[in-house]
Amino acid sequence: MTGAAPFGRRTGWAGVSLVGLAFVVAMLGTTLPTPLYPKYAVQFGFDELVTTVVFATYAVGVTGGLLLFGHWSDQLGRRPLLLLGLALSALSAGAFLLPGALGWLFVGRLLSGVSAGIFTGTATATIVDLAPERGRARAGLVAAAVNMGGLGLGPLLAGVLTQYAPLPLRLCFVVDLGLVVLATACVLATREPVERARRPRLAPRALHVPPELRAAFTRAAVAGFAGFAVLGLFTAVSPAFLGDVLGQHNAAVVGAVVLCIFAGSVGGQTQSDRLGLDRALPVGCGALIAGMVLVGTSLAAEQLVLLVAGALVAGYGQGLSFRAGLGSVAGASPADERGAITSTFFVVLYVGIAVPVIGEGALAAGVGLVPAGLVFAGLVAALAATALVLVVRARD
Known part of the structure; x- marks a missing residue:
C-alpha cells in the first residue's frame, strides 16, 4: 500500500x-x-x-x-x-x-x-x-x-x-x-510501537545495582550528580543571582542565561559519541570543574559575561559526563536488569538536582548569595574532581 x-x-x-x-x-x-x-x-x-x-x-x-x-x-x-x-x-x-x-x-x-x-x-x-x-x-x-x-x-x-x-x-x-x-x-x-501485555505488571520496581557494576556505577553517578546539581543551580537560583548580585532584573535575560546551560548540554551530548565513552567522562568532569571556576569568578567579580561562559562550559561538561555515564551504565547492565539499574541512575541524578540546591538556599539565607554560590561552586568542582580521579584510577 x-x-x-x-x-x-x-x-x-x-x-x-x-x-x-x-x-x-x-x-x-x-x-x-x-x-x-x-x-x-x-x-x-x-x-x-x-x-x-x-x-x-x-x-x-x-x-x-x-x-x-x-x-x-x-x-x-x-x-x-x-x-x-x-x-x-x-x-x-x-x-x-x-x-x-x-x-x-x-x-x-x-x-x-x-x-x-x-x-x-x-x-x-x-x-x-x-x-x-x-x-x-x-x-x-x-x-x-x-x-x-x-x-x-x-x-x-x-x-x-x-x-x-x-x-x-x-x-x-x-x-x-x-x-x-x-x-x-x-x-x-x-x-x-508496543503491544499491550495480557497481564500487565505495574508494581513499582526496586532500586538495584549489582555488586559487579557498583564501581562503574559510582564513577558515572558522582559525575552525573555534579552535573545535575549545576542544572539545579541555574534553574532554581540563577534568577536571584542575576537580580540581587548582578543587577539584571530583565526576565527575558534570565531565561536566555538559563538556556545557555542547556544549550551547552546538548552540545556536550552531541560530542560524547564522537569522543567515545572512555574519553567523554573525564573530559566532561574537567569541563564541569572549569565551568564552576567561571561561575564562582562571575559571582565574585559581578560579571554577567563570565556567568554566561560558566553556564556554557558547565553545560557542555554536564552533557558529556551525563551521556557517557548513562551509556557506560546501560551498556554494562544485564538486559533483564537494565531498566531497574538505569532508573536507579536517574534517581541519583535527580537527588543531585534537588538536595544541593536546597543546601545552597539555606546557606544563602544565612550568609548571602555570593558566599553560598562560591561554596556551591567549590563543592560541585570537588565532586567532579572526585569522579575524574575515580575514572583515572579505574584505567590504571
Whole structure:
C-alpha cells in the first residue's frame, strides 16, 4: 500500500518528529517557572530557601514518576503513558494559573515533576522504537537533544512573555496549555510501537545495582550528580543571582542565561559519541570543574559575561559526563536488569538536582548569595574532581 500514513499510524522519522515535539512541550512546561521565582517571592513574601524547596518539589515528582510509572509503558503501551504525562503537564499549568496561595506552586511543581518522570523514559523509548532500524543510535541522540532543548526553551519562553507581554505570571501557562493540546495531537498521530501485555505488571520496581557494576556505577553517578546539581543551580537560583548580585532584573535575560546551560548540554551530548565513552567522562568532569571556576569568578567579580561562559562550559561538561555515564551504565547492565539499574541512575541524578540546591538556599539565607554560590561552586568542582580521579584510577 502506498501514500501517506493514516492518522494515528505515523512511524519512522515522521513519528520521531511528532513524539519529539511532544517531548519538547512536556519538558518546556517543567522549567517555565524559573524566571518567575523572583516575582513569586515578592508576591508571597518568601526567601531563597523557600524558592529552592519549591524547585526541589519537582525532583520529588520526577523520582516518583520514574519509580512508579517508568516501566508502565512496556506493559500498557507507549502512547497511553505519553498522554498521561501530557495530562499531568496540563494540570501543572492549571495549578500555576490558580490565584493567591503559595501551596499551588508546590502542587504545580510536583505535577510537572511526575510528568517529566514519565516522559523522560517513555518518550525516549518511543523515539527509539519509531526510528528506522539503522537510525536507532541517532534517534537516541535526538531524544537527548529534545529533552535538554525543551528544558532550555521553557525559561526563555516564560522570560520573554513575562517581560514583554500582559499577564506576566499567567500568560506563559496559558500558552503552555495550548502547546499541550498540540502535543496531544502529535502523540495521537503516531503508531503505538508496543503491544499491550495480557497481564500487565505495574508494581513499582526496586532500586538495584549489582555488586559487579557498583564501581562503574559510582564513577558515572558522582559525575552525573555534579552535573545535575549545576542544572539545579541555574534553574532554581540563577534568577536571584542575576537580580540581587548582578543587577539584571530583565526576565527575558534570565531565561536566555538559563538556556545557555542547556544549550551547552546538548552540545556536550552531541560530542560524547564522537569522543567515545572512555574519553567523554573525564573530559566532561574537567569541563564541569572549569565551568564552576567561571561561575564562582562571575559571582565574585559581578560579571554577567563570565556567568554566561560558566553556564556554557558547565553545560557542555554536564552533557558529556551525563551521556557517557548513562551509556557506560546501560551498556554494562544485564538486559533483564537494565531498566531497574538505569532508573536507579536517574534517581541519583535527580537527588543531585534537588538536595544541593536546597543546601545552597539555606546557606544563602544565612550568609548571602555570593558566599553560598562560591561554596556551591567549590563543592560541585570537588565532586567532579572526585569522579575524574575515580575514572583515572579505574584505567590504571
